[in-house]
Amino acid sequence: EDQVTQSPEALRLQEGESSSLNCSYTVSGLRGLFWYRQDPGKGPEFLFTLYSAGEEKEKERLKATLTKKESFLHITAPKPEDSATYLCAVQAPNTGNQFYFGTGTSLTVIP
Amino acid sequence: GAVVSQHPSWVICKSGTSVKIECRSLDFQATTMFWYRQFPKQSLMLMATSNEGSKATYEQGVEKDKFLINHASLTLSTLTVTSAHPEDSSFYICSAKGSIYEQYFGPGTRLTVT
Numbered sequence: 760e761d762q763v764t765q766s767p768e769a770l771r772l773q774e775g776e777s778s779s780l781n782c783s784y785t786v787s788g789l790r791g792l793f794w795y796r797q798d799p800g801k802g803p804e805f806l807f808t809l810y811s812a813g814e815e816k817e818k819e820r821l822k823a824t825l826t827k828k829e830s831f832l833h834i835t836a837p838k839p840e841d842s843a844t845y846l847c848a849v850q851a852p853n854t855g856n857q858f859y860f861g862t863g864t865s866l867t868v869i870p
Numbered sequence: 871g872a873v874v875s876q877h878p879s880w881v882i883c884k885s886g887t888s889v890k891i892e893c894r895s896l897d898f899q900a901t902t903m904f905w906y907r908q909f910p911k912q913s914l915m916l917m918a919t920s921n922e923g924s925k926a927t928y929e930q931g932v933e934k935d936k937f938l939i940n941h942a943s944l945t946l947s948t949l950t951v952t953s954a955h956p957e958d959s960s961f962y963i964c965s966a967k968g969s970i971y972e973q974y975f976g977p978g979t980r981l982t983v984t
Binding site for chain 2: 846
């Protein structure tokens with residue numbers, strides 16, 4: 760069965776302490792891997808789409824990378840306002856338009 | 871661009887009543903919209919896929935007679951929770967499919983059934 764697993768479940772960082780979040784997947788024929796940020800009580804905010812292994816995308820302090828089995832979301836010198844839950848989702852040919860979501864990584868950045 | 875709105879943002883209703891939630895794509899047309907529900911500290915669970923002009927496709931275990939979905943136009947989908955009960959209390963989020971594979975999410979609707 761297709762699966763998406765995110766780790767760690769929760770991460771606490773000091774402000775300025777860089778780290779990475781992981782999203783591993785087992786879907787066949789990946790169409791796209793998507794990263795979202797979700798703040799409490801709000802809908803997910805789109806961050807990145809990655810389509811093929813080796814692809815990288817950056818936005819401010821965030822950088823997403825993709826291999827054939829996993830994606831990393833690198834956070835460089837995080838700030839308290841980066842605290843949120845980060846979700847990844849994948850789409851594969853056999854899922855139609857549907858996304859498989861991971862359970863998310865809850866990031867807390869301490870001043 | 872790619873803004874999705876939901877209305878209302880929160881609603882409290884009595885058990886047995888029905889509640890309608892609207893999802894609109896504000897600056898693009900969406901032939902496909904999705905409805906999710908999310909419980910505290912859990913990820914999003916897909917409830918149904920809504921295609922403009924046709925019947926919604928429901929996920930296994932989701933009661934289609936309880937969660938009525940209408941995708942009447944390219945910018946509007948509605949979810950009606952009929953005869954709501956306390957166990958239906960949740961955070962409901964819609965999304966609209968973008969031009970390729972991406973989905974853009976609304977801000978969510980917090981439903982509390984008393």
